[in-house]
Amino acid sequence: MQPDQVIRLKQWFESYTRSFMTGEGPIDSPLELKIGHTARVCDNICHLGRSIELTDGQLCLAETIGLFHDLGRFEQYRRYRTFNDRQSTNHAAVGIDVLNQTAVLDTLPADEKATIIDAIRFHNAPRLPANRPPAALLFMRLIRDADKLDIWKVFADCYRYRQRPEPAIVQHLTDLPTWDQKIVKAISEKRTASFQDMKSLNDFKLLQLSWVFGLYYAETAVQAKKRGDLAAIARSLPDHPILRRAIGVITGHLDEAVSADRTRTTVCQQVIGG
Numbered sequence: 001m002q003p004d005q006v007i008r009l010k011q012w013f014e015s016y017t018r019s020f021m022t023g024e025g026p027i028d029s030p031l032e033l034k035i036g037h038t039a040r041v042c043d044n045i046c047h048l049g050r051s052i053e054l055t056d057g058q059l060c061l062a063e064t065i066g067l068f069h070d071l072g073r074f075e076q077y078r079r080y081r082t083f084n085d086r087q088s089t090n091h092a093a094v095g096i097d098v099l100n101q102t103a104v105l106d107t108l109p110a111d112e113k114a115t116i117i118d119a120i121r122f123h124n125a126p127r128l129p130a131n132r133p134p135a136a137l138l139f140m141r142l143i144r145d146a147d148k149l150d151i152w153k154v155f156a157d158c159y160r161y162r163q164r165p166e167p168a169i170v171q172h173l174t175d176l177p178t179w180d181q182k183i184v185k186a187i188s189e190k191r192t193a194s195f196q197d198m199k200s201l202n203d204f205k206l207l208q209l210s211w212v213f214g215l216y217y218a219e220t221a222v223q224a225k226k227r228g229d230l231a232a233i234a235r236s237l238p239d240h241p242i243l244r245r246a247i248g249v250i251t252g253h254l255d256e257a258v259s260a261d262r263t264r265t266t267v268c269q270q271v272i273g274g
């Protein structure tokens with residue numbers, strides 16, 4: 001891909017997303033957040049891509065995946081007024097439908113279009129498919145890490161400035177002084193917690209913290225630590241020995257991933273070579 005193709009796609013994205021704005025603040029505000037999220041995910045994916053020495057063409061492909069990974073959010077919100085996939089529809093699938101119906105990617109070579117579509121399809125899946133070539137997996141991994149970095153930032157900012165997150169974005173979970181044992185157990189076993197176990201806002205925070213166990217790139221861990229977003233989310237949880245222990249497991253894992261930086265970067269470069 002070439003930079004001028006990315007510019008054209010960004011222009012298309014801007015006019016497409018603008019068409020969803022109603023002029024009513026409370027309705028448009030969650031969409032504005034998604035537009036900001038998209039721009040930062042584009043920056044994140046390019047940063048991660050450069051950390052593993054992608055070529056300029058691969059970086060353009062990565063940026064396009066960042067640009068379109070949440071495209072389905074706009075149609076999802078228009079239809080259902082929520083970003084909760086379980087209560088509405090899979091936004092990744094909606095985004096792919098939009099890309100196919102509008103044919104906006106049809107000027108790209110078929111293999112590049114397929115890579116973009118595949119990375120979007122699996123960006124929110126519980127796990128990646130086993131039957132994809134390493135080159136395709138690379139982009140799937142990049143978008144998942146780039147997305148997580150910004151999701152952490154969005155929520156950390158809310159808690160830093162003591163703002164309540166948009167109800168549509170926290171899946172309408174209530175701010176109860178409780179947490180789910182299954183989520184705490186997953187963290188103690190260094191596993192990513194399950195969406196279906198969330199019952200309160202604290203569970204939502206813990207689940208997001210547990211994403212550290214599913215990171216692919218060392219640079220993602222480096223950025224997560226440097227930006228302090230995980231620490232800000234952790235600070236917003238109740239001060240309780242059970243949660244302090246869980247946060248300790250998360251912090252320890254992040255520190256290990258950061259100190260293993262050099263080794264993991266080498267592994268990533270081997271994946272590109274494959």
Ligand SMILES: [Fe+2]
Binds near residue numbers: 069070091123124
């Ligand atoms: Fe998404």
